[in-house]
Amino acid sequence: MTTRAPVRSIAALGMATVGIAATAAACAGPQSAPAPSSSPSGASGEITVFAASSLTSVFSTLSEQFDETYPGTDVHFSFAGSTDLVAQLTQGAPADVFAAADETSMAAAVDTGLITGVPAVFAANTLTIVTRPGNPRGIRAFADLARPGVSVVLCAPQVPCGAAGVKLQELTGVTITPASEESSVVGVLGKVLSGEADAGLVYATDAEAAGGKVTVVAIPESGSATNRYPIALLADSRNPDLAERFVELVTGPAGRRICADAGFAVP
């Protein structure tokens, strides 16, 4: 008997949460204009979106737009490395939408049966060189990164940004000897921002986000080493209707505009 008590109280807590959520939804209704007309059947409740770290700012902007279009709904985000997200999803993390920074991660998710439907590519990211403000080492082209005495930081080949870097080196025949191989773009950018490294290879969107704190040197050859970003619905989604609408927003005109503003290439 005593063992049953906690179970009952957890159930009660669950009921209470549902109650609060319902009240909150009811409160939000009248406040925010003609909600029911703009959100037909199914466009209510909440969804969880698992997205690559490089999508953080884009998706945060998009979620504001989503809130305006579908008032009373809630979008929760979990931003992390694409491979980490696949691992979490495989272990049963509850989510409705998955957006990856590369097609390899998405393929892994498809292979393990996590995805329903066909993933859609909504953005692409290319590599670019970032240097300290003013480019004191005079880096003009990709080949300059191989110059002796220039301290360059790359992503490790094991992660998507590093894989793209390897591809670019193969394509151009330039061999870079890095001072460090970081496990994320954030690590590379950090080493350049702090001045430890003279230059680093990051995504165009990260360079854009860093603003004036780095100088960007474009790589004309980088178009051939592009990472494509696919988005897909998860098979275990508890709110597939709302999830579908979020995917529509991302792949639609608004999504493309916001992605382009952030430095992404859009298909």
Place this chain on the structure above:
Amino acid sequence: MRPGLRADRRVAPGLPAWIYLPALAGTALVVIPLAAILLRIDWAHFIPLISSEASRAALLLSVKTATASTALCVLLGVPMALILARGTFPGLRLVRSLVLLPLVLPPVVGGIALLYAFGRYGLLGRYLEAFDIRIAFTTTAVVLAQTFVSLPFLVVSFEGALRSSGNQYESVAATLGGRPSTVLRTVTLPLVLPGLLSGAVLAFARSLGEFGATLTFAGSLQGVTRTLPLEIYLQRETDPEAAIALSLLLILVAAAIVIASASRRLAGPVRQSR
């Protein structure tokens, strides 16, 4: 002896039964994840997984840097602990809190702090740069990061040993005309040698597991700055099996260290009570 023992039995009321429930839950919280990793190991490929070139380079680097930083901890930490335990000067408590700060600081914060001290444009780093000495991205940076996080472990455990051993013997030695250096060498240090050893073991273990400060301050390059925890973090991206195998390796090393120091700690009181 006998009456004392009986008295003990009469005084000790035993533990309330309910206390075993949360204690059991706590033990399960620690043991279950470790057991889970054991069950996930691909035993057929365990040896090839941990003996790949990258893994061996990481293990070798970890052992080398942890040894170097432990030596540095002993060299710097022993005098610090001696002063904290025996010294008398104003602001001693403040100094102690400052020295022990890395104990509660997230390692990433330690890494950032080191960067702004020893980095190219850091407080000291900019002067080193003038002499063409660069610390970032070198093995020295790894040792520095490990020493930064491990030093308080050695200081706090050695200071504890010094305090619990008391200073009666030292006073006697001093009364008999022993000079401070002689007393330190022939009386104090031999008395607290076990405490120093367990402090060093603790510092070594902490250095071996250092991750955040190393990643932030030293970078990650095979054979130079990529220690075992950094290698595990990276392997996880592409080869989770290898990451799990390497994790087990670290768990085994940690277990060996804990068991070695625990058995010594257990041996102490038993000998005393007999």
